[in-house]
Amino acid sequence: MTQVFTELHWAPLAVIFMLLAMYILLGCIMDSSTVMFVTVPIVSPMVLGMGYDLVWWGIVNVIVLELGLITPPFGIHLFVLKSIADGDMPLATVYRGVLPFVLADFVKLALLVFVPALSLWLPSTMVR
Numbered sequence: 001m002t003q004v005f006t007e008l009h010w011a012p013l014a015v016i017f018m019l020l021a022m023y024i025l026l027g028c029i030m031d032s033s034t035v036m037f038v039t040v041p042i043v044s045p046m047v048l049g050m051g052y053d054l055v056w057w058g059i060v061n062v063i064v065l066e067l068g069l070i071t072p073p074f075g076i077h078l079f080v081l082k083s084i085a086d087g088d089m090p091l092a093t094v095y096r097g098v099l100p101f102v103l104a105d106f107v108k109l110a111l112l113v114f115v116p117a118l119s120l121w122l123p124s125t126m127v128r
Helices: 002-008 012-029 032-049 054-069 076-085 091-114 117-124
Strands: none
Touching: 012 032, 012 054, 012 091, 032 054, 054 091, 054 117, 076 091, 091 117
16 A cells, blocks of 8 residues: 555655545444454555654544544544434434534644644653
């Protein structure tokens, strides 16, 4: 897979954004751990081959999968919220209620992608 993307001559950031979109879609329909178990062995060597830090990718991976869980219209957690709130509450109300959180998560994700030091500072303080 790394070789396929290398032959496409895409910018590494474009590949990262394509992966993020894929993870959001997968996060909408599958559990986070399942998506990670299936995709991390395939995607990690590709991310490492593009020169990105694997700790950074792990943090971004978890955040983007959790974002997928609350992204309308198929986010699994949206249906859980609907069942907890009230059985008669329309799903559109849940969508409107979760929208500010989805937007904030997209801003957080953009910050972590464009400023990797934000996610790598705390792990760098650990004693090795």
